[in-house]
Amino acid sequence: MRLYFLRHGDAELGGSVNDSNRNLTSEGVTEAECAASSFRLLKLTLTALLSSPLDRARQTAAIVAKQYPAVQLQVFEHISPTSDPQNLFRELHSFPRDSRILLVSHEPFVSHCIASLISGGSQPKISIKKASLACVEVGSPIQRGAGILLWLLTSEQMKLMSR
Numbered sequence: 718m719r720l721y722f723l724r725h726g727d728a729e730l731g732g733s734v735n736d737s738n739r740n741l742t743s744e745g746v747t748e749a750e751c752a753a754s755s756f757r758l759l760k761l762t763l764t765a766l767l768s769s770p771l772d773r774a775r776q777t778a779a780i781v782a783k784q785y786p787a788v789q790l791q792v793f794e795h796i797s798p799t800s801d802p803q804n805l806f807r808e809l810h811s812f813p814r815d816s817r818i819l820l821v822s823h824e825p826f827v828s829h830c831i832a833s834l835i836s837g838g839s840q841p842k843i844s845i846k847k848a849s850l851a852c853v854e855v856g857s858p859i860q861r862g863a864g865i866l867l868w869l870l871t872s873e874q875m876k877l878m879s880r
Contacts, residue, residue, distance in 0.1 A: 718812065718855050719867075720834075721761065721819040722827045723752055723781065726848045726872075728773040741776045748848035748872050749780040754879040755850065755870065756784050765818040767793040769826075777848075778821040798823040802830040806859045814857045827851070837862025848872035 726745030741749065756763075763785050768778035770792045782790045795804040805820075812818065822830075827845045832838055834853050843866075845851060852867040870878075 718809065718814055718857065718859070719817045720809075720853045720855060720864075721763075721817070722831060722845065722851045722853065723777065723819060723821045724827050724845050724847055724849050725749075725769075725771075725773045725777040725821060725823060726752075737771045739771070739773050741773050745773065745777070745848070746780065748875075749777040751872065751875045751879045752777070752848055752850055753781045753784050755875040756781060758878055762817050763788050763819050764816045765812060766790045766821070767796060767818060768821040769796045769798075769823060770794060771797065771823065774821045774823060778819075781819065781821070793820070796820050796822040796826060796830075798826050800826050802826070802833045805830060806861075809855075809859050810857075831864075831866065833861050834859075834864030835862070835866045843869075845869075846871055848875070850875065 726748035727742045728739045728745055766782055766788050768775045778790055795808055828843055849871050851869045853864045854867055855864045
């Protein structure tokens with residue numbers, strides 16, 4: 718199984734807006750479009766596209782989903798900012814072993830999840846900036862420490878690719 722982790726693009730600052738309702742800024746939309754373009758350039762195949770229920774992640778996922786009209790975008794509760802990666806791992810067992818799944822989510826979840834998959838630890842030793850994309854390969858059953866980080870692209874690298 719191959720998991721692609723995409724952190725949402727730049728979003729409105731919190732304060733007067735409830736955190737779950739924060740929208741992408743114009744920069745965040747551009748970042749999400751660059752990520753979508755990078756998916757096309759990399760010729761990535763997706764079998765599932767899962768998004769956190771928070772608005773900024775759903776907006777990012779919707780932009781990427783335009784590249785994959787045959788793949789239904791699903792809102793997935795277990796990939797919110799403070800979700801426990803173990804809940805995601807349990808849910809992923811229902812997907813076929815050859816799945817290619819994009820998870821559009823947030824920090825600190827993305828770093829914690831990747832760290833758990835590749836090192837077995839809960840403290841991330843990686844940093845996933847906004848609109849960055851990581852690819853982790855996992856076996857079956859999905860378990861802590863058994864994943865392999867195949868690559869990581871920053872939003873800056875994806876912008877260069879899409880030029």
